[in-house]
Amino acid sequence: xxxxxxxxxxxxxxxxxxxxxxxxxxxxxxxxxxxxxxxxxxxxxxxxxxxxxxxxxxxxxxxxxxxxxxxxxxxxxxxxxxxxxxxxxxxxxxxxxxxxxxxxxxxxxxxxxxxxxxxxxxxxxxxxxxxxxxxxxxxxxxxxxxxxxxxxxxxxxxxxxxxxxxxxxxxxxxxxxxxxxxxxxxxxxxxxxxxxxxxxxxxxxxxxxxxxxxxxxxxxxxxxxxxxxx
Amino acid sequence: xxxxxxxxxxxxxxxxxxxxxxxxxxxxxxxxxxxxxxxxxxxxxxxxxxxxxxxxxxxxxxxxxxxxxxxxxxxxxxx
Numbered sequence: 001x002x003x004x005x006x007x008x009x010x011x012x013x014x015x016x017x018x019x020x021x022x023x024x025x026x027x028x029x030x031x032x033x034x035x036x037x038x039x040x041x042x043x044x045x046x047x048x049x050x051x052x053x054x055x056x057x058x059x060x061x062x063x064x065x066x067x068x069x070x071x072x073x074x075x076x077x078x079x080x081x082x083x084x085x086x087x088x089x090x091x092x093x094x095x096x097x098x099x100x101x102x103x104x105x106x107x108x109x110x111x112x113x114x115x116x117x118x119x120x121x122x123x124x125x126x127x128x129x130x131x132x133x134x135x136x137x138x139x140x141x142x143x144x145x146x147x148x149x150x151x152x153x154x155x156x157x158x159x160x161x162x163x164x165x166x167x168x169x170x171x172x173x174x175x176x177x178x179x180x181x182x183x184x185x186x187x188x189x190x191x192x193x194x195x196x197x198x199x200x201x202x203x204x205x206x207x208x209x210x211x212x213x214x215x216x217x218x219x220x221x222x223x224x225x226x227x228x229x230x
Numbered sequence: 231x232x233x234x235x236x237x238x239x240x241x242x243x244x245x246x247x248x249x250x251x252x253x254x255x256x257x258x259x260x261x262x263x264x265x266x267x268x269x270x271x272x273x274x275x276x277x278x279x280x281x282x283x284x285x286x287x288x289x290x291x292x293x294x295x296x297x298x299x300x301x302x303x304x305x306x307x308x309x
Binding site for chain 2: 057058061065093094099100101103104105106107108146148149150182
Protein backbone atom coordinates (compact mmCIF):
# COMPACT_ATOMS: atom_id res chain seq x y z
CA UNK A 1 0.00 0.00 0.00
CA UNK A 2 1.33 3.39 -1.02
CA UNK A 3 0.40 6.80 0.23
CA UNK A 4 1.35 10.40 -0.44
CA UNK A 5 1.17 13.56 1.64
CA UNK A 6 1.01 16.99 0.01
CA UNK A 7 3.26 19.46 1.80
CA UNK A 8 2.62 23.22 1.53
CA UNK A 9 4.59 26.11 2.97
CA UNK A 10 2.97 26.35 6.40
CA UNK A 11 1.84 22.71 6.72
CA UNK A 12 2.56 21.55 10.26
CA UNK A 13 0.75 18.22 10.64
CA UNK A 14 2.39 16.53 7.66
CA UNK A 15 4.92 14.66 9.77
CA UNK A 16 2.31 13.51 12.29
CA UNK A 17 0.36 11.97 9.41
CA UNK A 18 3.59 10.51 8.08
CA UNK A 19 4.12 8.62 11.34
CA UNK A 20 0.50 7.41 11.46
CA UNK A 21 0.56 6.24 7.84
CA UNK A 22 3.88 4.48 8.17
CA UNK A 23 2.52 2.60 11.14
CA UNK A 24 -0.65 1.44 9.37
CA UNK A 25 0.54 1.11 5.78
CA UNK A 26 3.89 -0.45 6.61
CA UNK A 27 5.53 1.80 4.01
CA UNK A 28 6.70 5.38 4.35
CA UNK A 29 4.39 7.83 2.58
CA UNK A 30 5.83 9.96 -0.21
CA UNK A 31 6.08 13.59 0.86
CA UNK A 32 5.07 15.69 -2.16
CA UNK A 33 5.99 19.37 -2.29
CA UNK A 34 3.06 21.58 -3.38
CA UNK A 35 4.91 22.77 -6.50
CA UNK A 36 5.14 19.23 -7.94
CA UNK A 37 3.23 18.75 -11.18
CA UNK A 38 3.19 14.97 -11.00
CA UNK A 39 2.12 12.80 -8.10
CA UNK A 40 3.52 9.36 -7.32
CA UNK A 41 1.21 6.34 -7.60
CA UNK A 42 -0.72 6.14 -4.33
CA UNK A 43 -3.64 4.30 -2.76
CA UNK A 44 -4.27 7.33 -0.55
CA UNK A 45 -3.48 11.03 -0.74
CA UNK A 46 -3.51 13.12 2.43
CA UNK A 47 -3.82 16.91 2.46
CA UNK A 48 -2.54 17.64 5.96
CA UNK A 49 -3.30 20.28 8.57
CA UNK A 50 -1.43 23.48 9.23
CA UNK A 51 -1.58 27.05 8.05
CA UNK A 52 -0.71 26.84 4.38
CA UNK A 53 0.33 30.26 3.06
CA UNK A 54 -0.37 31.70 6.51
CA UNK A 55 -4.13 31.43 5.90
CA UNK A 56 -3.80 34.53 3.69
CA UNK A 57 -7.02 35.72 2.04
CA UNK A 58 -9.02 32.71 3.28
CA UNK A 59 -7.79 29.50 4.93
CA UNK A 60 -6.90 27.11 2.10
CA UNK A 61 -7.53 29.54 -0.76
CA UNK A 62 -3.91 29.82 -1.90
CA UNK A 63 -3.09 26.15 -1.43
CA UNK A 64 -6.10 25.21 -3.56
CA UNK A 65 -4.30 26.78 -6.53
CA UNK A 66 -1.03 24.87 -6.04
CA UNK A 67 0.08 22.69 -8.98
CA UNK A 68 -0.02 19.56 -6.80
CA UNK A 69 -3.68 20.23 -6.00
CA UNK A 70 -4.59 20.15 -9.68
CA UNK A 71 -3.20 16.61 -9.75
CA UNK A 72 -5.01 15.72 -6.52
CA UNK A 73 -8.28 16.83 -8.15
CA UNK A 74 -7.63 14.66 -11.20
CA UNK A 75 -6.85 11.60 -9.06
CA UNK A 76 -9.86 12.24 -6.82
CA UNK A 77 -12.04 12.23 -9.91
CA UNK A 78 -10.55 8.86 -10.81
CA UNK A 79 -11.61 7.52 -7.42
CA UNK A 80 -8.33 7.63 -5.47
CA UNK A 81 -9.12 8.20 -1.76
CA UNK A 82 -8.20 11.72 -0.64
CA UNK A 83 -8.22 12.67 3.04
CA UNK A 84 -8.11 16.35 4.05
CA UNK A 85 -7.50 17.05 7.72
CA UNK A 86 -8.10 20.48 9.29
CA UNK A 87 -6.41 22.93 6.89
CA UNK A 88 -6.63 20.04 4.41
CA UNK A 89 -10.43 20.12 4.76
CA UNK A 90 -10.39 23.88 4.11
CA UNK A 91 -8.19 23.31 1.04
CA UNK A 92 -10.52 20.61 -0.34
CA UNK A 93 -13.51 22.97 0.05
CA UNK A 94 -11.60 25.79 -1.67
CA UNK A 95 -10.66 23.33 -4.45
CA UNK A 96 -14.34 22.49 -4.95
CA UNK A 97 -13.66 18.83 -4.22
CA UNK A 98 -16.07 19.23 -1.31
CA UNK A 99 -19.07 21.57 -1.00
CA UNK A 100 -19.46 24.42 1.47
CA UNK A 101 -16.85 26.47 3.32
CA UNK A 102 -15.21 26.82 6.73
CA UNK A 103 -15.48 30.22 8.36
CA UNK A 104 -14.30 31.72 11.66
CA UNK A 105 -15.36 29.75 14.77
CA UNK A 106 -18.60 31.17 16.19
CA UNK A 107 -16.85 31.83 19.53
CA UNK A 108 -14.07 33.66 17.63
CA UNK A 109 -11.41 31.78 19.59
CA UNK A 110 -8.86 29.28 18.37
CA UNK A 111 -10.10 26.01 19.88
CA UNK A 112 -7.50 23.38 20.80
CA UNK A 113 -8.84 20.41 22.74
CA UNK A 114 -10.15 16.87 22.40
CA UNK A 115 -13.74 16.52 21.23
CA UNK A 116 -16.13 13.61 20.84
CA UNK A 117 -17.41 12.68 17.42
CA UNK A 118 -20.25 10.40 16.44
CA UNK A 119 -19.59 8.23 13.41
CA UNK A 120 -22.44 8.96 11.02
CA UNK A 121 -21.51 6.72 8.11
CA UNK A 122 -19.19 3.75 8.68
CA UNK A 123 -19.80 2.44 5.19
CA UNK A 124 -16.81 4.05 3.42
CA UNK A 125 -13.13 3.26 2.85
CA UNK A 126 -12.25 5.79 5.54
CA UNK A 127 -14.71 4.86 8.25
CA UNK A 128 -15.29 1.12 7.97
CA UNK A 129 -13.14 0.54 11.06
CA UNK A 130 -15.88 2.23 13.09
CA UNK A 131 -19.51 1.34 13.76
CA UNK A 132 -22.53 3.54 13.20
CA UNK A 133 -23.15 5.95 16.07
CA UNK A 134 -19.82 5.04 17.67
CA UNK A 135 -18.51 7.85 19.82
CA UNK A 136 -14.79 8.49 19.24
CA UNK A 137 -12.40 11.04 20.68
CA UNK A 138 -10.11 13.18 18.52
CA UNK A 139 -8.28 16.49 18.99
CA UNK A 140 -9.26 19.67 17.19
CA UNK A 141 -7.02 22.72 16.80
CA UNK A 142 -8.44 25.42 14.57
CA UNK A 143 -9.69 28.98 14.24
CA UNK A 144 -11.77 28.51 11.09
CA UNK A 145 -13.70 25.28 11.54
CA UNK A 146 -17.26 26.61 11.39
CA UNK A 147 -18.79 24.64 8.52
CA UNK A 148 -21.34 26.50 6.41
CA UNK A 149 -23.20 25.52 3.25
CA UNK A 150 -26.50 26.41 1.60
CA UNK A 151 -29.51 24.69 3.15
CA UNK A 152 -30.07 22.48 0.11
CA UNK A 153 -26.44 21.33 0.28
CA UNK A 154 -26.82 20.45 3.97
CA UNK A 155 -30.00 18.48 3.21
CA UNK A 156 -28.22 16.71 0.40
CA UNK A 157 -25.24 15.81 2.65
CA UNK A 158 -27.65 14.44 5.28
CA UNK A 159 -29.82 12.41 2.95
CA UNK A 160 -26.93 10.95 0.93
CA UNK A 161 -24.98 9.74 3.96
CA UNK A 162 -22.24 12.24 3.24
CA UNK A 163 -21.82 13.46 6.81
CA UNK A 164 -18.88 11.44 8.14
CA UNK A 165 -18.68 12.77 11.70
CA UNK A 166 -20.68 15.08 13.94
CA UNK A 167 -19.46 16.82 17.08
CA UNK A 168 -21.22 15.20 20.03
CA UNK A 169 -21.05 14.88 23.80
CA UNK A 170 -19.56 11.87 25.60
CA UNK A 171 -22.93 10.11 25.28
CA UNK A 172 -22.86 10.45 21.51
CA UNK A 173 -25.53 13.18 21.36
CA UNK A 174 -24.87 15.89 18.76
CA UNK A 175 -26.09 18.72 20.98
CA UNK A 176 -25.53 22.44 20.62
CA UNK A 177 -23.24 22.57 23.66
CA UNK A 178 -21.07 19.85 22.13
CA UNK A 179 -20.54 21.98 19.02
CA UNK A 180 -17.10 23.62 19.46
CA UNK A 181 -17.21 26.03 16.53
CA UNK A 182 -20.79 26.68 15.40
CA UNK A 183 -20.70 24.25 12.46
CA UNK A 184 -24.04 23.71 10.73
CA UNK A 185 -25.69 20.52 12.00
CA UNK A 186 -22.60 19.83 14.19
CA UNK A 187 -20.73 18.74 11.07
CA UNK A 188 -17.11 17.76 11.75
CA UNK A 189 -16.42 15.95 8.48
CA UNK A 190 -18.03 15.31 5.09
CA UNK A 191 -17.62 13.11 2.01
CA UNK A 192 -17.90 13.97 -1.66
CA UNK A 193 -20.64 12.34 -3.71
CA UNK A 194 -18.55 9.28 -4.54
CA UNK A 195 -17.30 9.04 -0.93
CA UNK A 196 -13.65 8.78 -1.95
CA UNK A 197 -12.89 12.26 -0.61
CA UNK A 198 -13.19 13.00 3.12
CA UNK A 199 -12.60 16.38 4.72
CA UNK A 200 -12.61 16.69 8.50
CA UNK A 201 -11.55 19.29 11.05
CA UNK A 202 -10.51 16.82 13.84
CA UNK A 203 -7.07 15.21 13.71
CA UNK A 204 -7.15 11.38 13.60
CA UNK A 205 -3.33 11.33 13.30
CA UNK A 206 -2.98 12.97 16.71
CA UNK A 207 -4.62 10.03 18.46
CA UNK A 208 -3.25 7.13 16.47
CA UNK A 209 -0.76 5.72 18.95
CA UNK A 210 -1.09 4.78 22.65
CA UNK A 211 1.87 7.06 23.36
CA UNK A 212 -0.31 9.99 22.26
CA UNK A 213 -3.00 9.14 24.80
CA UNK A 214 -5.41 7.24 22.59
CA UNK A 215 -5.88 5.32 19.37
CA UNK A 216 -9.37 6.36 18.21
CA UNK A 217 -7.87 7.90 15.08
CA UNK A 218 -5.92 4.80 14.16
CA UNK A 219 -8.95 2.85 12.93
CA UNK A 220 -9.17 5.27 10.00
CA UNK A 221 -5.61 4.63 8.82
CA UNK A 222 -5.92 0.88 9.40
CA UNK A 223 -9.15 0.83 7.36
CA UNK A 224 -7.48 2.78 4.56
CA UNK A 225 -4.61 0.29 4.65
CA UNK A 226 -7.17 -2.45 4.10
CA UNK A 227 -6.79 -3.95 7.56
CA UNK A 228 -9.61 -5.03 9.82
CA UNK A 229 -9.30 -3.18 13.06
CA UNK A 230 -11.24 -3.68 16.23
CA UNK B 231 -6.65 51.75 -13.64
CA UNK B 232 -7.45 51.41 -9.98
CA UNK B 233 -9.97 48.78 -8.94
CA UNK B 234 -11.44 48.47 -5.48
CA UNK B 235 -12.98 45.19 -4.40
CA UNK B 236 -15.17 44.92 -1.31
CA UNK B 237 -15.82 41.42 -0.01
CA UNK B 238 -18.38 40.68 2.68
CA UNK B 239 -20.08 37.57 3.97
CA UNK B 240 -23.42 36.93 2.27
CA UNK B 241 -26.57 37.91 4.09
CA UNK B 242 -27.67 34.89 6.04
CA UNK B 243 -24.11 33.67 6.69
CA UNK B 244 -23.38 34.31 10.35
CA UNK B 245 -20.57 36.85 10.70
CA UNK B 246 -18.95 36.12 14.09
CA UNK B 247 -16.38 38.91 13.67
CA UNK B 248 -19.08 41.45 12.80
CA UNK B 249 -21.02 40.35 15.89
CA UNK B 250 -17.94 40.76 18.11
CA UNK B 251 -17.32 44.26 16.72
CA UNK B 252 -20.98 45.12 17.35
CA UNK B 253 -20.73 43.97 20.97
CA UNK B 254 -17.43 45.81 21.48
CA UNK B 255 -18.88 49.05 20.11
CA UNK B 256 -21.86 48.60 22.42
CA UNK B 257 -19.54 48.19 25.39
CA UNK B 258 -17.84 51.47 24.45
CA UNK B 259 -21.19 53.19 24.78
CA UNK B 260 -22.07 53.52 21.07
CA UNK B 261 -25.81 53.16 20.74
CA UNK B 262 -28.22 52.45 17.94
CA UNK B 263 -26.03 49.99 16.03
CA UNK B 264 -28.42 47.68 14.22
CA UNK B 265 -25.89 45.46 12.49
CA UNK B 266 -22.16 45.18 11.75
CA UNK B 267 -20.74 43.21 8.84
CA UNK B 268 -17.02 42.60 8.69
CA UNK B 269 -15.29 42.19 5.34
CA UNK B 270 -12.19 42.67 3.22
CA UNK B 271 -11.03 45.47 0.99
CA UNK B 272 -8.64 44.77 -1.87
CA UNK B 273 -7.11 47.43 -4.08
CA UNK B 274 -5.82 46.48 -7.52
CA UNK B 275 -3.78 48.55 -9.94
CA UNK B 276 -4.42 47.25 -13.47
CA UNK B 277 -2.65 48.26 -16.67
CA UNK B 278 -5.94 47.85 -18.54
CA UNK B 279 -7.35 51.28 -19.50
CA UNK B 280 -10.77 50.18 -20.79
CA UNK B 281 -13.29 50.29 -17.94
CA UNK B 282 -15.47 47.46 -19.24
CA UNK B 283 -12.53 45.14 -19.75
CA UNK B 284 -11.01 46.07 -16.40
CA UNK B 285 -14.27 45.28 -14.67
CA UNK B 286 -14.60 41.96 -16.51
CA UNK B 287 -11.06 41.09 -15.47
CA UNK B 288 -11.80 41.94 -11.83
CA UNK B 289 -15.02 39.89 -11.95
CA UNK B 290 -13.01 36.90 -13.13
CA UNK B 291 -10.48 37.44 -10.33
CA UNK B 292 -13.27 37.58 -7.75
CA UNK B 293 -14.85 34.36 -8.94
CA UNK B 294 -11.56 32.47 -9.18
CA UNK B 295 -9.75 33.67 -6.07
CA UNK B 296 -10.63 36.91 -4.30
CA UNK B 297 -14.05 35.83 -3.05
CA UNK B 298 -15.49 32.46 -2.11
CA UNK B 299 -18.92 32.81 -3.64
CA UNK B 300 -20.30 30.02 -1.45
CA UNK B 301 -20.15 32.41 1.50
CA UNK B 302 -19.13 35.81 0.21
CA UNK B 303 -20.50 38.64 -1.92
CA UNK B 304 -18.21 41.07 -3.73
CA UNK B 305 -18.56 44.55 -5.11
CA UNK B 306 -16.21 46.03 -7.70
CA UNK B 307 -15.63 49.79 -7.93
CA UNK B 308 -13.54 51.38 -10.65
CA UNK B 309 -11.71 54.60 -9.77
